[in-house]
Amino acid sequence: MLRTEVIRVDAKAPEADAVALAARALARGELVVIPTETVYGLGALADDADAAARIFEAKGRPAYNPLIVHVASVDEARALAAWWPAHAEALTRAFWPGPLTVVVPRDASKVPGVVSAGGATVAIRMPAHPVALAVLRALKRPVAAPSANRFQQLSPTTAAHVLKGLDGRVSMVLDAGPCERGIESTVVDCTGERPAVLRHGSITLDELRAVVPTAVEVRGDGAEDGAALRSPGMIRKHYAPRAKLVVVRPEALYDALRATPGRVGLVTHHQDYTATATVLSVALPEDPKGYGARLYAALHMLDDAGCEVVLVEAPPDDGAWAAVRDRLARAESS
Numbered sequence: 001m002l003r004t005e006v007i008r009v010d011a012k013a014p015e016a017d018a019v020a021l022a023a024r025a026l027a028r029g030e031l032v033v034i035p036t037e038t039v040y041g042l043g044a045l046a047d048d049a050d051a052a053a054r055i056f057e058a059k060g061r062p063a064y065n066p067l068i069v070h071v072a073s074v075d076e077a078r079a080l081a082a083w084w085p086a087h088a089e090a091l092t093r094a095f096w097p098g099p100l101t102v103v104v105p106r107d108a109s110k111v112p113g114v115v116s117a118g119g120a121t122v123a124i125r126m127p128a129h130p131v132a133l134a135v136l137r138a139l140k141r142p143v144a145a146p147s148a149n150r151f152q153q154l155s156p157t158t159a160a161h162v163l164k165g166l167d168g169r170v171s172m173v174l175d176a177g178p179c180e181r182g183i184e185s186t187v188v189d190c191t192g193e194r195p196a197v198l199r200h201g202s203i204t205l206d207e208l209r210a211v212v213p214t215a216v217e218v219r220g221d222g223a224e225d226g227a228a229l230r231s232p233g234m235i236r237k238h239y240a241p242r243a244k245l246v247v248v249r250p251e252a253l254y255d256a257l258r259a260t261p262g263r264v265g266l267v268t269h270h271q272d273y274t275a276t277a278t279v280l281s282v283a284l285p286e287d288p289k290g291y292g293a294r295l296y297a298a299l300h301m302l303d304d305a306g307c308e309v310v311l312v313e314a315p316p317d318d319g320a321w322a323a324v325r326d327r328l329a330r331a332e333s334s
Ligand code: TXA
Pocket: 036, 038, 039, 040, 041, 042, 065, 066, 067, 068, 099, 101, 103, 116, 119, 121, 122, 123, 125, 127, 145, 146, 147, 148, 183, 184, 185, 186, 187, 198, 199, 229, 230, 231, 232, 233, 234
């Protein structure tokens, strides 16, 4: 067991000494948890195979699940790619820094195989969080960082969530308060003829299409449109709370509540449900971005409160809610 040091940092104007400490620990090959605008990331040097391998160990993540590499500029991303696809150029110019991850051909002399699970591609993103950017700029090297949770558990949007799974497994946690977006980045395969969404995320398909109109989503077996590969992160069980999660149509909620014994959590996006002695109710915002920003925190809270079942009011069917629906479906099938 390591002694995990938690350092408070200002989210908007990170203190230089905290940033330098984190960069030095990373440079030594250690694990450092860094806030991003989506979720907290479990960081290690991306250009050092031994350091990157420690991420899999700390997370309990199988080696077949590749990592996202974080960089401080488009130029740094281009330097990690064997070649830089036109779609990657267009999308990163539009959305970086921000919650977009592009999958591009990997330059094996720059990114070790362990980062990409031995694949021919590498996933890269430039985060928008001032703390993440400050650490990347101080370090001047790329940082591999999956969400800072144990494998298949809920992603963390606060330092307290991180410590639930990783206390004693990492050197340091930079605590900058809650993450603004709350839902992971959108992962887009840029190696094919059309950009293909491998994982729904903070940026919607419509937003991508405003930049590259041919962008498509990869469904089912991922065979659509010759997308180069499935995203291994698409395995069903993922993003799961400890409680059993059930998504329920709004009109069936009252019946489901009455039929569910024990301590029950309820997550809605309307205000008109009330808590009872055995039901702990959380009303999330009615807009998808606001809802996404607080979903994981709500599920962490209901888990901590000892709920055995969490009923979630089914969100609307439109594209703006795709990432939220995706995470709920994965949590439900666990
Ligand atoms: O918002 C985020 O993306 C956060 C923050 C920390 O940046 N990171 C994150 O990482 O969610 P992780 O490891 O939990 O999810 C990475 C996703 C997985 O679905 C993985 O399969 C996919 O990216 N991925 C990584 N490398 C890939 C590659 N070369 N090809 C296809 N998918 C890849």
